Amino acid sequence: MRHKKKFESVKSFRRVGGEFRALKWTVRHPGSVLTPGALTASGIELGWSTTGGIVGGTAVGLCTWYRAHPDTFDHYAAPRMRAWRRRWSVYFGPKFNKALRACDLYTTDRKTGQERFPRVIRVRSYSPSVDTITLALAPGQGRRSFDDKLEILADTLKVERIAIERPKPGYVALILERSEPFTETIPAPEMPEESDAVDPGDIYIGETEYGSEWRQGIGSRHIFIAGATGAGKNSVVLAILRGLAPLIRDGLVRLWICDPKQLEFAKLAGIAHRYADDEGKCAELVDAYLEDLRAVQRMFASTGTRKITMSRETPLNVLILDEIGALLAYGDGSIGRVLRKNLAIVGSQGRATGHSMIAAVQEPTKDTVPIRELFPVRICMRVTALSHVDMVLGDGARLRGALADEIPDMPETAGIGYVIRQKTRTPIRVRAAYTDDGDLDDLVAFVRSGWMGESRLTVVA
């Protein structure tokens, strides 16, 4: 204590000299110093025309990569180039500090009067519309000071919204949603006329923030959709059904629907192989689904096959569970327990037999959906708690930009959510196409027009 007092008493009022601050900055930003340095050295050593050639060649190489292989370019090059550009254009020291000062997000050394700003440690730009900036807090600054100022900072930086995470003590990560890529409702997907035109492994659902199509395989994958009431979960399910329409009509895809809410999906009863509404009937339907799965397994054992080929005899089965929470957690405990066990078997064994599941839930916690890990495809639409985001999309998803808890609760943003891009493990903002009541009637009429399936409105015990 005595020692500390002594040290404080000799603290100077003068700032560290400019040349040493420059040296410190150089050490912290080696790339930004070495690159111009290397170019200058190359110009002097190899000549300016050769250096121009190298720079031009690099630019041509990048353009070729951009055009020839969008997947790898978007994964490796684009986020780095975007982050670097923004680091030095938007989040550059003096400019960024000006915004922080305007929002009172700095501290002042009481002795020297020197202003101390949080330091930008890292900028990541995983997608065109979201940046994540890690800041080392200034001495005497707490995370709380940011919590209270996020709205003002968002307006000052002219971004849609900012969310915050605390990666480790002394640091904050600001997740800036720069713009809303989806300003229009996406019309319902076209229904292909013929079954041959449909690949169940690649169904159009809507669009991504990159302007590309959001497509999803249903063939052998289980899909989990989390979102608060009114988030637009149904639009994902209905987009898939419109994409599969001719297969359903021709009896190649069979729908098994558990609809405890009895809302929009009640209209699908007439094109479902099985449809059940209350909890008990839903449990019987899942029993029947499991029995169907077992029958295919028995067929595999007797014929020596290991994989189904989609046909009327061995169709693709899709079990739709609207509000799985109502079935697993909110209702009768004994029914919930049996359902959990049966759905876990479907989750782990249904892939090979052509039995997939699409489950929607409002509250994606482990207590509500203990089997959520069995769903390889997860979609997180607007949720009510920030913890729900990582629960659905995996640890760190929110930090990497999946601000599903910040999607406003209004009709203009319904159908918007996040999925994890498998190749890069980064979240992408997506919007599902919207199937309104008229489009839903068209779907039912289309399927009924040449219906070759077998429909039972209530499950047979």
Ligand SMILES: Nc1ncnc2c1ncn2[C@@H]1O[C@H](COP(=O)(O)OP(=O)(O)OP(=O)(O)O)[C@@H](O)[C@H]1O
């Ligand atoms: N993809 C979409 N694009 C535009 N608007 C949509 C979209 N999906 C839904 N909406 C709008 O949001 C409303 C609620 O949608 P929906 O019923 O699908 O939500 P939900 O998540 O299923 O809610 P709940 O869990 O209460 O059933 C719809 O009536 C519609 O007005």
